[in-house]
Amino acid sequence: MEKPPQLPVRLALAVFAIANVAAALFAPIQDCDEVFNYWEPTHYLNHGYGLQTWEYSPEYAIRSWAYTALHSLIIFIGTLPFKVTGVARPKVVEFYFLRITLALVCALCQTRMYSVIARTMNPRVAIFFVLALVFSPGMYHAAPAYLPSTFAMYTTMLGFSAFMDWSGGIKTAQGIMWFALGTTLGWPFAGALVLPFLVEEAILASITGAVADGCSRVIQGAVGSILALSVQTGIDSIFYRKLTCVPLNIVLYNVFSSGSRGPDIYGVEPWHFYVRNLVLNFNMWFFLALLAFPLVIIQHFVLRKVVSNQTLLRSVVFVSPFYLWLTIFTAQPHKEERFMYPIYPALALNAAMSLHILLANFGSTNPAHLVSRIPASVKLALVSIPLLLSFDLGMLRTIGTLTAYSAPLNIYQPLHSAGVAQPGDNVCLGKEWYRYPSSFSLPQGVHAKFIKSEFSGLLPGEFSEANVGFGLFPGTWLVPSGMNDENLEDVGKYTDVKHCKFLIDSRLPSATTTVLEPDYLSDTEQWEKLKCVPFLDASQTHLLGRLLYVPGLPFVPERFRRKWGDYCLLRRRTPNTKPECPIALSMHLRVLGCSKWVCELAQWGSLIPRYHEINSVDDTGRTVTMSTLTPRLAKHVDTLREAARLHCTEFERILRQHCHTAKFHLDPVLKHVNVHPKAALYASLLLFTCTWLLVTVTRRLRTRARSRITPPNTPNLEKRSPFKAPDRPPGVWPPSTFTRPTAPPYPEWSITATKPLPYRPFRHGPKYNITMGLRTMHWDEWIELDNQFLDYHDLKAQRIIERGEKCCRTAPEAFEAAIELLEELCAYLSERYSSLYRKTGVGVENLVTGESFNILERPLQEDPMAMAGRLVQDDLAIMIEKKDGQYYLLAGSILLAGFWRLEDKFGMPLSEIHTSGDVPGFKEKLEKGMLNFFRRIQPQSPVLRNNYFIQVDDKLAWSESIGPEDSEGIGWFTAEKNKAIENHWFRSERQSLRRLPRSGGVVFTIRTYFHPVVDIAREPYVPGRLASAVRSWGDDVSKYKGKERYGDVLLEYLDNMHEEQVKDGLDLSREEEAHGYPY
Template sequence: MAPRHSAGKASNSPSSSKKKPQPSPFLLPLNVALYLFLLSNTLAASLAPIQDCDESFNYWEPVHYLDHGYGFQTWEYSPQYSIRSWLYVAFHAAIGKAASIFTSNKTSQFYIIRCALAVLCTACEVRLYAAISRVLNPQIGVLFVMIMVFSTGMYHAAVAMLPSSFAMMCAMLGMTAFIDWRGKNQTARGIMWFGIGAIVGWPFAGALVLPFILEEVVFALISSSLKTAVMHVLNGGVRCLLVLALEIAVDSLFYRKFTIVPWNIVAYNIFGGDERGPDIYGVEPWTFYFQNLALNFNLWFILALLAAPLLIFQSLVRSQTTNKQTLIRTLTFITPFYMWLTIFTAQPHKEERFMYPLYPFLGLNASISLHIIISYIVSDDKREFIGRIPLKLKLWLTGGTLLAAAALSVLRTVGMISAYDAPLRILKPLQNLGVSQPEGTVCFGREWYRFPSSFHLPNGMQGKFIKSEFKGLLPGEFARKEGDIFHGSSVIPTGMNDLNLEDPGKYTDISRCDFLVDLSLPNTTATSPLEPDYALDKSRWEIIECLPFLDTARTPTLARIIWVPDLPFLPRSLRRVWGNYYLLRQRKELL
């Protein structure tokens, strides 16, 4: 796994006048890698469900507000707290505004923004693949492509409108700069990209740059070039300060007060106190991320965990193939994975999206582990047991294992789409003028957290909340003022708090709802006066659309984890159990 070197001694022979073409550093041509990444990410943009209500309410809704003048507002966007960046939102809103030139359909605008995110992620993945192939090993590069293209985790992270996804993309570019030193040191550029991900995206993602800076310092001390290293780091720091200045300017404009959003985020999450902070939204056991990553990356996650032990084992057993500098550099590349997993495993509050910046590092670690294992497997050294196994058999077993892991990832991805895509499709009938009416309302009760976004509602229609058993704080609405987009972002809304305390002012009376979205899970849904099975009240509600939605409580574990066909002859342990996801219309005589 030694870095590739292109320099060599010149020859004085006559044949040296004709330079031999350099072998390609890519086993998989760049354009093929591009097409694979783009296909995977575009499919995700078209089909992936929104997994987190934070994505809908904290990002899609502010984007809708900038593009269309109205939308839901969470407490995080109140100037009183200001822990969300308008620079990040404005970037996506600009894409949506450009899309509106070509289509007035808001759902189409939603998918255009998603496709733009897919293209951006593709560009980052291709850059990182190229650096891995050129510097580490072409085989590692191919394995990296396979892992990133097939993993369920990347399927969701690539197109999620979340700061952690943005930080993931910036981390790929930062890692690319630190890996690929061809011709010049790119420390400043690497620090800049990690800084952009931390400042514009998620501040905690800045920790990922620390192993690379430490490597820079170590090599500087070894080569007595500490002054040069300090200048590189300062150069990168100055670039980050310029980005921070831009963010402060934009956020201060929107909030109409001097605001440093990255600091506000850190202060809230770390210094918020016992009554505040992320823990009030729930805590998980230390095993949460291990289980989640195992589900979303299966074999690749196990291989990522094994990267450091395998690398150290290789350096001890086959020391002739690895020099000290190569070992230090490779250890640097794999360290962020362990560091990030350790830091966030120790935090009580856990969310799947917190792992997004980790994904490219997981892919790299797993690729390195696979490369080491495959190099050992294909060995023909008869002194070793593995060398006495027929090569064809070893290749079949290895290839079969990789194909099985890829197939398992595909089955999980398809299972997630088929089980949970109803919220993205349920509002589609409202685009039919014969169904909806301008200025109508679509209400959400127990299903409030699956509201996809106002982009899925026709122009003029708005989402509203009705009382349910949920006792926390629901989003409000941005204040509106004709011709002043900054009014809603700068006015302190009523009823907001950072304690997740319920505000009765967020609810609408059900009699004012034109439509209602509800989930019915036969034999599972426990009805109450606040959460009845509305679809059964046919005298009041008319069913406009009904889509299947997985009943996770009654579906066996394996059928929840991966896709299985809905065939009657399958044993009960493999059958998926379905509920009904409804779009209901209130009968006109009752309005």
Template sequence: MASARKTIEVPSMPAGQAPRSKKRPPPPPYYLPLNITLYVFLISNAIAAFLAPIQDCDEVFNFWEPTHYLDHGYGLQTWEYSPVYSIRSWLYVTIHAIVGKAASLALVTKSSQFYAIRFFLALICAACQTRLYAAICRTLSPKIGLFFLMIIAFSPGMFHASASFLPSSFTMYMSMLGLTAFLDWRRQKIAQGIMWFGLGAIIGWPFAGALIVPLLLTEVLVGFIAGSLGTVVSGIFNGAIRCLAILAAEIAVDYAFLRKFAVVPWNIVAYNIFGGEGKGPDIFGTEPWTFYIRNLLLNFNIWFILAMSAAPLLLLQAIFRPQATKKEVPLRTLAVIAPFYMWFAIFTAQPHKEERFMYPAYPFLALNAAIAIHIILSYVGSKGSKGANGTLLAQAKLTIVTLIVLAAINAGLLRTVGMITAYNAPLKVFEPLERLDIPHTGDSVCFGKEWYRFPSSFFLPDGMRAKFIRSEFRGLLPGEFPDATDYPALFDGTSQIPEGMNDLNQEDAGKYVDISQCSFMVDSYFPSHDATELEPDYIHDESQWEVMSCKHFLDASQTGLIGRLIWVPDLPGLPDQFQRKWGQYCLLRRRHMYYQADYPTNYHYRRQHNMTFTILPSTITQHHLSNVTAICLLATLTTYLLHSLWRKHHISKSPESDLEQKSLSPASKFKQPTRKPGEWIPSDFKRPPAAPYPDWDVHTTEPKPYRPFRYGPKYFITMGLRSMKWDEWIELDNHYPRYHADKARRIKERGAKCSKTAPEAMDAAMELLEELSTYLPERYPTLFRKTPTGITNLLTQETLTTVPPLPEDPMQTCGRLIQDDLALMLERPDGEYYLLAGSILLAGFWRLEDKYGMRLSDIHTSGSVPGYKEKLEKGMMNFFRRLRPEDPVLRNNYFIQVDESLPWSHSIGSEDGETVSWNTAEKNRAIEHHFFRSERQSLRRLPRSGAVVFTIRTYFEPITEVVKEPYVPGRLASAIRSWGEDVARYKGREKYGEVLLEYLDRMHEVQVAQGLEVDKEEEVRSYPF
């Protein structure tokens, strides 16, 4: 009998015992650990922080200069900071000024403070990118996350946006955090998502609040469908309260600086939308509707095309590959791809266009493109013919896709290097000023036609001021904040109304100084540009100016298309159309200002200046070599990591592996995972297709005779797990019509009391419904047929919808399809598993409403499960934590019931009663009222959501029928007698034991008298039958 008592127990590590192996299980294919991900993002962003040119003069005059004013007491001021208009928030600037002030404690030069602030922005951006990457891997797919990482790390667009001191970049950071919160569907972080988007819209750019609309509408729709709209509304209200607190903080800070009440976000909206004729953004220039198409193609190349293709690809997949659509096109996937389309449409329709307006949508563009390439790969990588030809075809497809991806990465890198080498002269030309050992107080650096390339006062020594001289430009130039030597003076300066400011971009002559006041001059020279009276060639005016520093600057008007788009090495012999043509960007010093010994003039420049600019000297190539090398090293490192991931996935997906043929010990199946509690990284595992049930018929296939009890005298309390074959996940038989009718009646009568899904479990419930709608037509083709939007029951002619939006709770739909009850357990950050979704229609002894929302431990302890704390809890918790999607298991148990009701045992009390127990049952009823209730439970982890799904199939038969089977009466009597007092109390033996045991003993004697050979039982049966 010993062999009959064997059970597969979940392995747990005894306290203090060392693990057998220190080797950790490998992470899912394509998943890059978060520490490496952070390093990749940070390296990419840091290169941008130290090398990227400033693309927009708004960044300098509206943000760097006010920050310089707060840190150093002087700086340039635009009309937007005038208390009359107040359309820029001092809170946003103050945050960065604090970073700069802290950096000044350790750094000597002001330019180093500039780079410190930029690096701080790069770090914040990298942290946001990493959080979003983790959410994408956890919620969507590690493959999508990997492509997202590649796009973000190597796109020129993100290179510029990541470390820019602009509200649109800040809003981009917050949008990434907001999207991260909304992607966490299981934990319902609506309030957190609203807060992050609100933070970006209030402190950064109010128009970016539009990005939340599709996400929020989806939450409302899902909440309405799931019957949890109240929870969604509560989350929205909570998020709104947080946003109001943020707005109050901004108003308070702005009041301190402006000495007036101002709601800056509203002022921005009012100016841009309700400014009136002759005002608003259009006065600063307009662009054709194709502007963003061309710009995004430059900044994202093929990724932009893929991002625009995401929705069409999803539609095509839904039409032509519906079997894949079930996982790839949930309602929430449509929600995450919609913001980019909406943002692109809104700003394409606006006449005034600037590259930075697209920054908040860059993460959404990258996610769309990642989803699109994932769909393409799911088709390209679909299994074809086996054997050598199939392997070669798969390798060819993989090679082609890999080459396309690497080409996109290289194109982005070449574009980035091209921008750095072509346009970063303004960040380098002021370096000699930091090396001068003479006083600069009162000195001025003047800007004429190069006013818009001034990189900020952080590049000028203390006391040296930037001034403007008249040029051909006829718009409004910045003025100056009043000098401040302490903090009270700062607040006085920001609250003063400056003279000569207007919101019409009308020139103010008071912004110019006479050239005689200029100690230094910044000017450019391009051989193709003619000098004018207001913009003379200062560089060649050797009688007045001498060169301190010159850097090469791309002459875009003379450079061919290729040279403008990407980096081209400046090598002799290149065809003219590929050569990059150069001008000079120079810092000049007025002659006779200082003694010659004060600073060594760049005499070599005079000789070089007479050379032709058509071919770059070799010294220029050497000048940019370090920049190119740094970026190429990053590309090489990341390419190596990506190659390793591809190789690892290829090895792990060996075609020889067969899930149904593997024989693994429990210890090898349930290894300790390395993921954080409550965090699930979607697995690429797919259930093998189910073979049709042989000769199955809804009218003739009998239920399987599960008899999961063993002889005494000892009763073993274990989980009793055994491996499950995938074909046998769901068992249906000729009792299906009665079960189906009972469930339909129960759903109609009791509804949400029996079927319910928490908002955070909605994705898991949808995944379960998708799994069932695929499995059932495969396994039972005579009963179910899959349709493009659902599944048809061929017996009842019902067609149930399985794609959003659903007409009912998804768990309710799942319950209608099968004879099993269903429960979903999800892990939260505390490491505990909670019952957050279920369809419990035929449980007999317990109610979903009593257990819903409970921890796994509380479910068992509240039901007084015998031996749970002492013998089951630790092993069960370990099992749940370690269960993998590819390792489903089965278990069985049994009860005795003393009434004939399958859905609910009325003998233990009313289903709507406050409490239920065996105390209410009638004692020693006639044997005709005794029923054998057996349960077959399957447990498996869903690969996408990580939820653990229970299927609980109940078999319900009269005892008088069960005892007709050989050996059953004697074995069942022995099993019931082996129960300890706690088990007997739990199973209600006191109410039926006397009658039942007497009957079983008598029937056993009858079988023995009829010739039953007791000692041969093991030869004719096996557990659990």
């Protein structure tokens, strides 16, 4: 089986971060609730003023100050360097700093979930998960949004990751904590997403009988959740100055309100609202997400194939939250796009699983399947076209939204120019009040005000700015006037337009003016335009242009082109002001400042030449001199000031003339730039991606071409060391001429009398060294058979029948290596164990069982690894190097492994095989050396290693104490604790590693020796040495080997046995003479 490509975790993080940061910088704010309920209160905490909604009134208290204060603190800490250094920091910097921070937090959560999916399910599913999130418009708006539903989305990803990742034990408590944090600090209704995982926990507890452990995990999570809620309640109570549980208030308002109160008064939508919305935001991925559950069922019960490394129960649990959430909120009358944010990751996971299942079946090469007859090129086209179409639709939707509605974020820039706005000025909002991007867009001290429009609902008020005698942040607890929860209009929220120095207004071709919403842009006597940005007129634009980005190119039919209006920042004219461009005004102010500086310099310059003269005379003379100089200085300064004034006036006239000329020519260009800035950004990103892809493909093709070139066969006079790697490209193995030495017959070997070798590969503590533990192997040690052969043979044969390719499997690219292994075994076994095996013209014959093995016929009677497994007592595995330099498990006969399954590891690279099993110290101490060793190992230099485990049941093939073999819930956490010593078994493994000379595959043989602990403890020195070794395990090794489940009973027994041996006269000083590692 071809190992699916896997995106490195760091690269996945970079992809998520780039996409999210781009969204943070350019995505418009879609929901005024984000502005008025979160940005404005945050502005109040950081700057002392802001707009207040009724939800923050202490009478209702359905918004959490703990959530807002957290983000306010992030802004404060992030901008602290500006305060310390004294560098000016416009508030808009704070706005984008927080958005970027949220985007990066989202990227970390996405990466965490991606890595868990890749490790626990399938790398291909993880890749599709990335594609679904990165190229969907929905995440473009959700990732950087300052909303509780977005925060709940973050915690949902972390909660999913905790429940999905069972490496190192079930993480129920951690998963509950993440969901609880999203429920309390974020959005209370997000707690519904934990329900499928709790059901799974209950089912798992009933199946395994570990009810106490399951309850303990749930209780731990519940206690942590209550603690988090208590902290939040405490913070909110401090701000509101009364005991306040905000999550409870939210539930009471949304669920139990009725009549003129409750969320339904803000509008209701039909049942298909979310369907339409998710189709727009996720296109193909949404339909795939809907198919996930039926496809999982079909895959298991009809096609009888595994979806991933997970069981049916786990797969159903993983896909359930999406359906549960969609069902709950579809049934609610009041619907908002942001309500779907928490399940965006679940939608992506469902879609990724569906696509994985479809492709796995569509790519089948089984002749019995109809799809196997479809040419590969046609399959590629059928798969690529929908994916590319989804990518294009997603990008066009994103760019279309960005270019159409980004004006509110870009319109306030002129206010930050010197001299344009002053503290105390008002920026008024009429019909455009709901697009206001928050007070962070305004200069310090400039306030937003509302003027009356056709809207007749309740607008936000202002937080109290009282700062004397009220303590810190009085606006959080003082009850504002005019607030209600029925959306009833309060006229006290309006300001007369005559008090507005600045005004935000729009003019769309489709809009009609009214008395309350006049065309302020046409009133040039009262208002001048500081900046206008094109804004999409949705009602005049074709449906296609509203949904997607349609460029205004000549060949696009007029009816499909997008229609535009103007979104403008206006400034009130005063009687003595003339229309002028902002650039001229700004430069004018700079010139005036320059004039003042020149005058001051001239004044002081006239004094400097006289300074020493004045100070060189006595006091009387100084007085006379000063009285003489003063008239001269005054006259001289007046002359300089007049000259500077005339010069600056002329400069201003010339500048104003050129400014208007430049404005006339630049306006069309700037207008076009305002329409397409993000299109240019995404075009650049697309160009960069295509360039990177072209370079990567070119490099791969060149590498492949070089690998086909056979180097000249020149003699190498330098003798290589045994482990020195030959000069060869990764994934290319030039066949070696090495021939294994003929194996001598095993002396007096008997299938009934030859006992298993007494491997006891443990050392005295106090230090436990984590190493590969390699030693040289002699060729007559490669395969060891003993009088347990028939028992092993029968057990293997039974498991091959029962489990088939779950235990024995060969990928196509490893077939030649598997055949070479068969050839090696047939030759070696007939040489070493001639009383058991006899070589034939087509293979080998087992003289005891009567089996004949034909390794020449094609096709073989069975998988070559199954055939190899019948010949020996060992488990077998073959690692094949690919062109990325990694070694992959592509052939195996793993029938007696005890603690791991071939179906979980098959197709994995060497590093992932170990990291997915949480091998202690692998990353820190083993990975680099192991990868180098695999690269260097030569056919003539085989090696051996040993290891050992303790098992608390007597099953050689699969240790049932860690869970049923086909269950996903496996691990030491399911084992019964402190079983009687008679249930403890010593499991020792002897592994050989060698390179096959012709194919280059690296062969593992894993021979398991299995003895009751009570038997080996009778051997001299063994109980004391084993007890010392077990005590030397670090926490990571103890967890990996399950010590917590048996350590107390085992060590007590070993200590007692050791004491008995010492009492019986055991000479501890002679232990080294009696035993040498690994015996």
